[in-house]
Amino acid sequence: MSNKRPFTHNEAYCVMQYESDDGKTTELLWNSRDGVTPFCVTAKDNETTLQHVRWGEDKREPFYQPEPGMRCFVDLTKERAQQLAKESVEAWFSDEEKRAFCEKGGVTREQLLVVKTNEMDFACKNKQPDIIEATPEWVATLVRPRVQRRVKWEQA
Numbered sequence: 796m797s798n799k800r801p802f803t804h805n806e807a808y809c810v811m812q813y814e815s816d817d818g819k820t821t822e823l824l825w826n827s828r829d830g831v832t833p834f835c836v837t838a839k840d841n842e843t844t845l846q847h848v849r850w851g852e853d854k855r856e857p858f859y860q861p862e863p864g865m866r867c868f869v870d871l872t873k874e875r876a877q878q879l880a881k882e883s884v885e886a887w888f889s890d891e892e893k894r895a896f897c898e899k900g901g902v903t904r905e906q907l908l909v910v911k912t913n914e915m916d917f918a919c920k921n922k923q924p925d926i927i928e929a930t931p932e933w934v935a936t937l938v939r940p941r942v943q944r945r946v947k948w949e950q951a
Contacts, residue, residue: 802829803829804829804830804831806826806831806832806853807826807828807829807830807855807857808825808826808827808828808829808855808856808857808859809825809826809853809854809855809856810823810824810825810826810853810854810856810859811823811824811825811826811832811847811850811853812847812848812849812852812853813835813836813838813845813846813847813848814845814846814848815838815843815844815845815846816844816846820838820840820843820845821845822838822839822845822866823865824836824865824866824867824868824926825856825859825861825865825867825868826867826868826924827859827861827867827868827869827937828868828869828870828922828924830868830870830922830924831924832847832868832924833847833924834846834847835847836926839866860934860937861929861934862929863928863929863930863931863934864928864929865928865929866926866927866928866929867926867927867928867929868924868925868926869924869925869926869927870922870923870924870925871915871918871919871922871923871924871925872919872925873916873919875925876912876915876916876918876919877912877915879911879915880908880911880912880914880915881908881911883911884904884907884908884911887907888904888907
Protein backbone atom coordinates (compact mmCIF):
# COMPACT_ATOMS: atom_id res chain seq x y z
CA MET A 796 0.00 0.00 0.00
CA SER A 797 1.20 3.50 -0.79
CA ASN A 798 1.12 6.45 1.61
CA LYS A 799 -0.80 8.50 -0.95
CA ARG A 800 -4.25 9.28 0.34
CA PRO A 801 -7.04 8.29 -2.06
CA PHE A 802 -8.68 11.72 -2.12
CA THR A 803 -7.62 15.25 -2.96
CA HIS A 804 -9.71 17.47 -0.69
CA ASN A 805 -9.90 17.38 3.11
CA GLU A 806 -13.69 17.49 3.05
CA ALA A 807 -13.99 14.63 0.52
CA TYR A 808 -16.91 12.34 1.42
CA CYS A 809 -17.40 13.95 4.84
CA VAL A 810 -20.57 14.39 6.85
CA MET A 811 -20.29 17.99 8.03
CA GLN A 812 -22.14 20.15 10.52
CA TYR A 813 -23.63 23.48 9.50
CA GLU A 814 -25.18 25.85 12.02
CA SER A 815 -26.79 29.28 12.20
CA ASP A 816 -25.11 32.08 14.17
CA ASP A 817 -27.69 31.80 16.94
CA GLY A 818 -27.34 28.00 17.08
CA LYS A 819 -31.08 27.48 16.55
CA THR A 820 -30.76 25.89 13.12
CA THR A 821 -28.37 23.01 12.54
CA GLU A 822 -28.02 20.59 9.69
CA LEU A 823 -25.76 17.74 8.68
CA LEU A 824 -24.72 17.72 5.02
CA TRP A 825 -22.81 14.97 3.27
CA ASN A 826 -20.21 15.74 0.63
CA SER A 827 -20.76 12.96 -1.91
CA ARG A 828 -17.67 13.94 -3.87
CA ASP A 829 -13.96 14.61 -3.69
CA GLY A 830 -14.44 18.34 -4.02
CA VAL A 831 -14.48 21.54 -2.02
CA THR A 832 -17.54 22.68 -0.11
CA PRO A 833 -18.69 26.18 0.81
CA PHE A 834 -18.13 27.66 4.25
CA CYS A 835 -21.75 28.88 4.29
CA VAL A 836 -25.00 27.57 2.79
CA THR A 837 -28.59 28.67 2.94
CA ALA A 838 -30.81 26.53 5.18
CA LYS A 839 -33.83 24.67 3.84
CA ASP A 840 -36.00 27.66 4.81
CA ASN A 841 -34.16 29.66 2.09
CA GLU A 842 -33.52 32.47 4.57
CA THR A 843 -31.15 31.36 7.33
CA THR A 844 -27.42 31.26 6.66
CA LEU A 845 -25.63 28.22 8.03
CA GLN A 846 -21.89 28.08 8.57
CA HIS A 847 -19.67 24.97 8.54
CA VAL A 848 -18.80 24.45 12.22
CA ARG A 849 -16.75 22.04 14.31
CA TRP A 850 -14.54 21.02 11.41
CA GLY A 851 -12.60 18.65 13.63
CA GLU A 852 -15.77 16.58 14.01
CA ASP A 853 -16.25 16.11 10.26
CA LYS A 854 -16.52 12.41 9.66
CA ARG A 855 -15.24 10.87 6.43
CA GLU A 856 -17.91 8.48 5.19
CA PRO A 857 -17.19 7.49 1.57
CA PHE A 858 -19.87 4.80 1.69
CA TYR A 859 -22.44 6.88 3.57
CA GLN A 860 -26.11 6.12 3.00
CA PRO A 861 -27.99 9.43 3.30
CA GLU A 862 -31.59 9.33 4.42
CA PRO A 863 -34.21 10.75 2.05
CA GLY A 864 -34.43 14.50 2.58
CA MET A 865 -30.84 14.90 3.76
CA ARG A 866 -29.02 17.52 1.73
CA CYS A 867 -25.83 16.51 -0.02
CA PHE A 868 -23.14 18.26 -2.00
CA VAL A 869 -22.84 17.01 -5.58
CA ASP A 870 -21.00 18.25 -8.66
CA LEU A 871 -22.90 21.00 -10.43
CA THR A 872 -24.24 19.61 -13.71
CA LYS A 873 -24.55 21.57 -16.94
CA GLU A 874 -28.34 21.14 -16.86
CA ARG A 875 -28.57 22.43 -13.30
CA ALA A 876 -26.20 25.30 -14.12
CA GLN A 877 -28.50 26.37 -16.96
CA GLN A 878 -31.52 26.15 -14.66
CA LEU A 879 -29.79 28.27 -12.01
CA ALA A 880 -28.81 30.87 -14.62
CA LYS A 881 -32.43 31.18 -15.77
CA GLU A 882 -33.71 31.38 -12.18
CA SER A 883 -31.16 34.10 -11.39
CA VAL A 884 -32.28 36.20 -14.35
CA GLU A 885 -35.94 35.75 -13.43
CA ALA A 886 -35.17 36.79 -9.85
CA TRP A 887 -33.39 39.93 -11.10
CA PHE A 888 -36.21 40.94 -13.38
CA SER A 889 -38.83 40.17 -10.72
CA ASP A 890 -37.17 42.61 -8.33
CA GLU A 891 -38.26 46.16 -9.16
CA GLU A 892 -34.97 47.79 -8.14
CA LYS A 893 -32.78 45.33 -10.00
CA ARG A 894 -34.99 45.44 -13.09
CA ALA A 895 -34.80 49.26 -13.09
CA PHE A 896 -31.01 49.04 -12.73
CA CYS A 897 -30.82 46.76 -15.78
CA GLU A 898 -33.18 48.91 -17.80
CA LYS A 899 -31.25 52.08 -16.92
CA GLY A 900 -28.06 50.41 -18.11
CA GLY A 901 -29.70 49.09 -21.26
CA VAL A 902 -29.25 45.46 -20.19
CA THR A 903 -31.92 43.13 -21.55
CA ARG A 904 -33.12 39.91 -20.03
CA GLU A 905 -31.40 38.02 -22.86
CA GLN A 906 -28.07 39.78 -22.27
CA LEU A 907 -28.19 39.06 -18.57
CA LEU A 908 -28.98 35.42 -19.34
CA VAL A 909 -25.83 35.19 -21.47
CA VAL A 910 -23.75 36.60 -18.59
CA LYS A 911 -25.35 34.29 -16.00
CA THR A 912 -25.03 31.27 -18.30
CA ASN A 913 -21.32 32.00 -18.77
CA GLU A 914 -20.87 32.34 -15.00
CA MET A 915 -22.61 29.03 -14.38
CA ASP A 916 -20.70 27.27 -17.18
CA PHE A 917 -17.48 28.41 -15.51
CA ALA A 918 -18.72 27.10 -12.16
CA CYS A 919 -19.68 23.79 -13.72
CA LYS A 920 -16.32 23.35 -15.48
CA ASN A 921 -14.52 24.10 -12.22
CA LYS A 922 -16.43 21.39 -10.32
CA GLN A 923 -18.34 23.79 -8.09
CA PRO A 924 -20.76 22.06 -5.73
CA ASP A 925 -24.51 22.02 -5.87
CA ILE A 926 -26.80 20.93 -3.06
CA ILE A 927 -29.52 18.35 -3.58
CA GLU A 928 -31.94 16.61 -1.26
CA ALA A 929 -31.33 12.89 -1.26
CA THR A 930 -34.06 10.74 -2.75
CA PRO A 931 -34.18 6.93 -2.69
CA GLU A 932 -33.56 6.96 -6.46
CA TRP A 933 -30.46 9.13 -6.12
CA VAL A 934 -29.08 7.05 -3.25
CA ALA A 935 -29.44 3.95 -5.46
CA THR A 936 -27.16 5.59 -8.06
CA LEU A 937 -24.32 5.70 -5.52
CA VAL A 938 -23.70 1.94 -5.49
CA ARG A 939 -21.52 1.57 -8.61
CA PRO A 940 -19.24 4.57 -7.92
CA ARG A 941 -18.79 3.31 -4.37
CA VAL A 942 -17.56 -0.07 -5.56
CA GLN A 943 -15.15 1.61 -7.98
CA ARG A 944 -13.95 4.00 -5.27
CA ARG A 945 -13.39 1.18 -2.77
CA VAL A 946 -11.24 -0.72 -5.28
CA LYS A 947 -9.24 2.46 -6.04
CA TRP A 948 -8.70 3.15 -2.34
CA GLU A 949 -7.62 -0.39 -1.59
CA GLN A 950 -5.03 -0.14 -4.38
CA ALA A 951 -3.71 3.24 -3.16
